[in-house]
Amino acid sequence: MKSCLVVDDSRVIRMVARKILEELNFEVIEAEDGKVALDACNKSLPDAVLLDWNMPVMDGLEFLVALRQLPGNENVQVIFCTTENDLEHIQKAISAGANEYIMKPFDSEIIQSKFTQVGLL
Amino acid sequence: MKVEDFELLAKTVKERSGLVLSKDKAYLLETRLMPVARKHGLKGLDELSDQVRRRNETLIGDITEAMTTNESLFFRDNKPFDQFKAAVLPGLMKAREGQKRVRIWSAACSSGQEPYSLSMLIKEEGAKLTDWRFDIMATDISMEMINKAKAGIYTQFEVQRGLPITLLIKYFKQNGDKWILDSAIRSMVQFKPFNLLESLSGMGQFDIVFCRNVLIYFDQATKGKVLDGIANQLADDGVLYLGGAETVLGITDRFAPVPGYRGMYQKKGGTPAVVPAST
Numbered sequence: 001m002k003s004c005l006v007v008d009d010s011r012v013i014r015m016v017a018r019k020i021l022e023e024l025n026f027e028v029i030e031a032e033d034g035k036v037a038l039d040a041c042n043k044s045l046p047d048a049v050l051l052d053w054n055m056p057v058m059d060g061l062e063f064l065v066a067l068r069q070l071p072g073n074e075n076v077q078v079i080f081c082t083t084e085n086d087l088e089h090i091q092k093a094i095s096a097g098a099n100e101y102i103m104k105p106f107d108s109e110i111i112q113s114k115f116t117q118v119g120l121l
Numbered sequence: 122m123k124v125e126d127f128e129l130l131a132k133t134v135k136e137r138s139g140l141v142l143s144k145d146k147a148y149l150l151e152t153r154l155m156p157v158a159r160k161h162g163l164k165g166l167d168e169l170s171d172q173v174r175r176r177n178e179t180l181i182g183d184i185t186e187a188m189t190t191n192e193s194l195f196f197r198d199n200k201p202f203d204q205f206k207a208a209v210l211p212g213l214m215k216a217r218e219g220q221k222r223v224r225i226w227s228a229a230c231s232s233g234q235e236p237y238s239l240s241m242l243i244k245e246e247g248a249k250l251t252d253w254r255f256d257i258m259a260t261d262i263s264m265e266m267i268n269k270a271k272a273g274i275y276t277q278f279e280v281q282r283g284l285p286i287t288l289l290i291k292y293f294k295q296n297g298d299k300w301i302l303d304s305a306i307r308s309m310v311q312f313k314p315f316n317l318l319e320s321l322s323g324m325g326q327f328d329i330v331f332c333r334n335v336l337i338y339f340d341q342a343t344k345g346k347v348l349d350g351i352a353n354q355l356a357d358d359g360v361l362y363l364g365g366a367e368t369v370l371g372i373t374d375r376f377a378p379v380p381g382y383r384g385m386y387q388k389k390g391g392t393p394a395v396v397p398a399s400t
């Protein structure tokens with residue numbers, strides 16, 4: 001079973017994402033900000049990270065930059081999932097090492113399409 | 122709705138587009154045709170049917186458009202496009218080395234995602250294909266879809282289904298919540314309205330035909346006729362792509378599946394210009 005770390009400060013979004021991902025057969029781990037997510041990654045790397053941008057304590061981009069320093073990180077597919085819907089943000093995320101990008105609002109079809117894109121489905 | 126009205130409308134739609142509406146689709150007919158009736162200032166499906174009996178051609182055109190399903194997405198099902206890149210393009214580049222010209226037809230292109238996926242894919246091949254000429258012809262029965270395809274403007278939802286983010290960044294500009302496809306990609310495709318029930322003989326010869334997710338709406342006889350028509354326009358070493366739920370088996374003997382490639386068909390007796398699948 002593949003694992004996905006869902007990082008979002010909204011409990012509701014984490015719940016919706018969890019439901020969709022579990023239906024796609026992922027084991028879901030949750031984190032409410034980048035710091036908690038990074039701690040989780042330091043213990044064990046997931047196959048995928050579904051990552052919000054704006055969060056308290058540590059935002060998504062900072063988390064991504066830190067994640068890309070960890071040994072073995074190249075096997076982790078990072079998919080941003082954010083309301084930052086402009087080209088500039090997308091470009092910034094991709095340069096920092098994101099593999100895909102979802103502009104909110106999302107639905108199960110978009111999640112499925114993006115996880116297929118990164119080769120996890 | 123009255124049985125005779127349903128029968129009249131179903132028959133009219135089938136004559137015009139090939140689309141088969143079985144009796145259990147009566148609800149679909151009602152929900153899709155009420156807006157058409159309103160647009161034409163008609164009270165309901167009775168009045169609409171009367172107008173059809175009087176051969177109101179604009180109305181009949183609108184009815185046909187309303188009943189077709191235009192759902193499409195970029196790189197639909199992924200695999201066919203992966204195979205196009207890995208096996209069809211290299212095969213064709215060898216077979217067409219002399220003339221360096223390839224003709225592709227997207228035969229039910231809807232809002233353009235299918236032909237544009239191909240143009241982006243070809244563009245991505247870059248230097249390998251300079252001095253090659255790719256003509257991509259894209260047709261659909263629906264004028265509304267042809268216009269939408271030509272404009273190349275997609276919603277945030279549409280660009281997130283099937284399209285890799287790297288291609289979005291590279292080939293689209295953003296305008297509010299709309300995404301506009303680069304003119305360099307748009308100009309690779311020539312769009313025009315065309316009904317697959319008409320004779321295909323004026324279309325010229327193609328090396329590759331995409332006819333995906335449209336035959337599924339037709340009856341066996343119509344499927345067979347369209348497939349035979351396509352066979353006549355396809356080069357002997359060309360390939361035909363059908364949708365995931367479509368097949369030639371039991372419908373025509375002019376085509377056979379290309380071994381190892383799902384959804385890809387070759388002309389019976391021909392040798393397709395495709396790198397064989399490794400088994």
Ligand SMILES: C[S@@+](CC[C@H](N)C(=O)[O-])C[C@H]1O[C@@H](n2cnc3c(N)ncnc32)[C@H](O)[C@@H]1O
Pocket residue numbers: 137138139140189190191192193194197228229230231232235260261262263266315316317318332333334335364
């Ligand atoms: C479901 S879409 C498929 C789009 C695309 N090929 C794909 O696979 O995503 C079907 C399209 O077929 C078109 N269509 C239906 N009947 C047709 C006909 N007789 N001739 C040409 N196009 C037709 C519809 O207008 C619609 O845009």
